[in-house]
Amino acid sequence: MPDNTEIIQANFKKIEALKEKIESLRPCDDLVGILNAACVEDVPSKRIPIKSVKILTGHFGKIYGMDWGKDENTVLSAAQDGSLIIWNAQSQNKIDVINLRSSWVMCCAMSDSGMMTASGGLDNICTIYKLPEDGSSSNGELKSHKELLGHGGYLSSASFVSDEQVLSTSGDGTVILWDIAAGKVARKFEGHTSDVMSVDRLGKESSQFVSGSCDMMCKVWDHRDEKADVLTFPAGGSDINTVSASRSGNFFCSGGDESAILLHDIRSYGPLQEYRDNNILSSITSTAFSASSRLIFAGYDDNNVHVWDTLTGEQCNTLAAHQNRVSCLGVNKAGNALCTGSWDMTLRVWA
Numbered sequence: 001m002p003d004n005t006e007i008i009q010a011n012f013k014k015i016e017a018l019k020e021k022i023e024s025l026r027p028c029d030d031l032v033g034i035l036n037a038a039c040v041e042d043v044p045s046k047r048i049p050i051k052s053v054k055i056l057t058g059h060f061g062k063i064y065g066m067d068w069g070k071d072e073n074t075v076l077s078a079a080q081d082g083s084l085i086i087w088n089a090q091s092q093n094k095i096d097v098i099n100l101r102s103s104w105v106m107c108c109a110m111s112d113s114g115m116m117t118a119s120g121g122l123d124n125i126c127t128i129y130k131l132p133e134d135g136s137s138s139n140g141e142l143k144s145h146k147e148l149l150g151h152g153g154y155l156s157s158a159s160f161v162s163d164e165q166v167l168s169t170s171g172d173g174t175v176i177l178w179d180i181a182a183g184k185v186a187r188k189f190e191g192h193t194s195d196v197m198s199v200d201r202l203g204k205e206s207s208q209f210v211s212g213s214c215d216m217m218c219k220v221w222d223h224r225d226e227k228a229d230v231l232t233f234p235a236g237g238s239d240i241n242t243v244s245a246s247r248s249g250n251f252f253c254s255g256g257d258e259s260a261i262l263l264h265d266i267r268s269y270g271p272l273q274e275y276r277d278n279n280i281l282s283s284i285t286s287t288a289f290s291a292s293s294r295l296i297f298a299g300y301d302d303n304n305v306h307v308w309d310t311l312t313g314e315q316c317n318t319l320a321a322h323q324n325r326v327s328c329l330g331v332n333k334a335g336n337a338l339c340t341g342s343w344d345m346t347l348r349v350w351a
């Protein structure tokens with residue numbers, strides 16, 4: 001076997017070879033060209049064709065939250081008519097209706113298995129519903145599976161880790177990881193100094209997640225350790241209303257009252273790009289990446305969804321069909337459809 005001196009010398013040679021390779025790649029001015037070549041999705045920087053193909057009507061109050069289910073057709077929505085509705089987006093039919101105890105709902109989420117939903121709002125409670133295993137309708141008579149008490153303020157967003165765990169954010173400035181079966185707090189994440197408005201997991205297999213707050217900061221955490229405040233990202237000069245992670249989990253975007261979207265890179269611990277149109281002065285309510293992360297879809301208070309090219313920073317399209325504030329949106333797991341929810345009490349599916 002080689003002794004330690006030989007191993008160290010061999011490693012030094014490898015390091016020198018890597019340094020030379022880095023230096024040979026460094027003097028390159030065509031950064032956009034390199035990024036375009038590395039991009040999976042070939043999208044022109046000019047306007048791309050996206051149109052409304054389905055309208056889901058049935059709510060009688062402002063829609064505040066939506067989430068896609070386990071397949072490319074199932075949609076969950078929450079509205080201040082006091083109900084959650086599970087839809088088949090393809091047929092536009094209601095699969096089930098869940099009547100909530102409180103009508104002041106502000107968020108909803110569906111687990112990856114499609115068997116659990118979470119919702120909450122001004123009642124300060126994260127309410128879990130377990131859906132019928134056979135996929136049948138409960139006819140509006142489904143009882144809550146668990147009511148998770150622990151937040152000292154309204155619930156603003158939720159995201160399932162699994163059927164056993166769910167994350168929720170609150171106006172009390174905390175993020176909580178819940179043990180659903182036990183019905184109690186597994187971990188509480190404290191570090192924000194104002195209302196936490198949004199949370200998203202950094203990849204489905206990752207233990208890390210990102211939160212955005214009215215303290216104008218985004219924080220990356222590890223849900224295995226409540227003290228693991230991994231990274232903190234300044235995110236502009238206004239309240240942060242939404243954060244969304246790319247499917248790779250390597251970067252995320254944030255948006256808020258400042259009418260600008262920031263793209264943050266986890267690996268380099270810094271901002272990559274800003275997306276702003278000086279003619280758009282409305283707050284950003286929600287964001288989502290396309291499947292390849294080449295596009296960012298953003299809902300605004302001006303009733304529109306504006307689409308941005310992540311590489312060039314240019315606006316690709318404006319989706320104008322809602323008659324009131326776009327409050328929520330999301331891209332399905334297949335990446336072939338966008339769903340938007342609005343205070344006009346409708347959901348629209350775009351393709």
